[in-house]
Amino acid sequence: MADSDISDNEPTTRTLLRRVLDTEAPRTPRRRQSTRAGVQRTPLGTPFSMRLRSQTKTTAGRQPHRARSIGRLAHIQTRGQLKEQTPRTLLENILLTAPESSMVMPESAVKPVPAPQVVQFSRRESSPGSLELQLPELNAPTTLAPGRLTSGRRKKRLRLSEFQQGMDQGLPLSQGPVTEPPGNTGASSLSSSLNLTFATPLLPQSVQRPGLARRPPTRRAVDVGIFLQDLQDTSVATALPGDRTPVATLPTDTVLEDTQPFSQPLIGRSPSVHHSLPYPSLSAERTVSRRTRSSGPGLQNNSPGKPAQLLAGKAEEVDALAMGFPNTSSSTSGEDGVEPLLGGVGEEVEERMEESMSLSEVKEAAGAQASARAEEPEAHTEVAEAEGSWGAIEEKEPEGSSRDKDTEGRTARPELASSTPEFPRARQLEFLEPAPPTSTAVLSSEPLEPLSARLPTRVQTARPRLRQDSYKMGLSHYAKLFSFYAKMPMEKKALEMVEKCLDKYFQRLCDDLDVFAAHAGRKTVRLEDLELLMRRQGLVTDRVSLHVLVEQHLPLEYRQLLIPCAFSGNTVFPAQ
């Protein structure tokens, strides 16, 4: 039938039909409606009941219309039933039963929303819209089943409403975690209302199983000063093994041994300073002091290279750590003491130190040096106390070879004492001065005068020391081979003798090669020169050729380099 068509064009057709119906409706006498409505109520039970139900759902404001609508509907129904399907009745039925248009009739849940819409829509129409009001209301329940077209929209609208509701609830939720850091009270309240708690559930767990409860790691504020001291101590301890006399004797020795001016005020401070240092630092200092003493008289040059490097490395590490830390007093003070003490040794270290002009870096190095040098806790603590800019001191002697000797420091101290006008520096110097003399006094080491004499010589002996080491290392390499070839236990003196022999042998070797090369008119020693040498030595004979010896005594890789061999592609290596 035309239902589909009508349903498709419902907005227009419906309105038209309604208009038609409305226009015709006034013709019927109203009395009839009332009477008929009452008479016809029973047969129209079900539809009328539905209307009533729908009417009850509608707002109260429409009650005045309801009566009329009821009456009209009843009249219509009665007419429909009485009349045998007139076009009017058909259209009315269609309007009643046909699915609502898109613009109206959402779900029942949202009825109040669409209802006003429907009302509005109906009111748009010029007609009083009783029917219209009724129709959408009635159609709401009826059109639920057929109204699949609007189901999506209904769902969407539902979702919208729900979403809106959820949003209202969710907004505080979303705001909760965001605002929690800044303001926990509001968020917590909101979250609590929504049964969301951001608090860690530690308590319940702990109550149930205290053993499994995870406690937050207790973190203490890192004491930078102690950390730096420990760093220095460890570095010093690793670099310089050794032992030393107990520190307890140092303070007294400082008091007794100190012959420098401005030393008296230190006495009062020394005990206080002494207590502040931790014990491991003392041990480290002891080891450092001992090592320095042992190295002092004997070897001066060996230390500057190594300690300089170590100190530089430490300086960098410590510097990185202590950058920006206010508690750099220990490092700085140490540096102050060390720098002035170490004079002129370790040019390389000097360069490094100068490069790192930043006070912190220098302080670090000086601190490390001071720890290495100031074998006593006093010096260390004194250094820690003293603070100040070392511009002048740094430029003077940024040295890393602090370990070399206490004596050096002693000689340098008087120099520094005069040079440093600033009080803190003077204090540092004063602190440092008693430290080295005490150490030396304890060991009964050499007096001051020879130390000053050694200072200028130290620089000169620094370089040849390295050469001698490498040379000795090379000779010891061959000495080990000697002990292997001998297959008998050997004394250490015998090994030293072997090294001496090797030294002589090398000299002879070079001379012979020089002679052979000059005899051949060359300035470059070649293989034939060496072969001639070996022949003259009796190693290479007519029976035993050089290649045989190479094969017998040299590893394969060297043999490949020395003996020409033919390879694929018609090549010979090494090329002759």
Place this chain on the structure above:
Amino acid sequence: MAVAATISQRKRIKRKAPRGFLRRVFKRQKPHLRLEATCDLLVHLNCLLFIRRLAEEARTDACKTKCGIIKDQHVLAAAKVMLKKSRG
């Protein structure tokens, strides 16, 4: 080349020759002279042979004196003989 192949297979040479040490020693002794590329290996070979002979000589001396340990006097005596032999 085969040399390259063998070098790639090489892992670690036992009893490496201190080539840098030998070159340095030669340069210190004779700065006006130049040493060829592979000559230091032969120098190393020469040293090995010298030490071998020295050790054998020292062992012989120690055994002559019926001493279980090689002492410095044995080494000294052996060195005298060897340096004379390897005069060139």
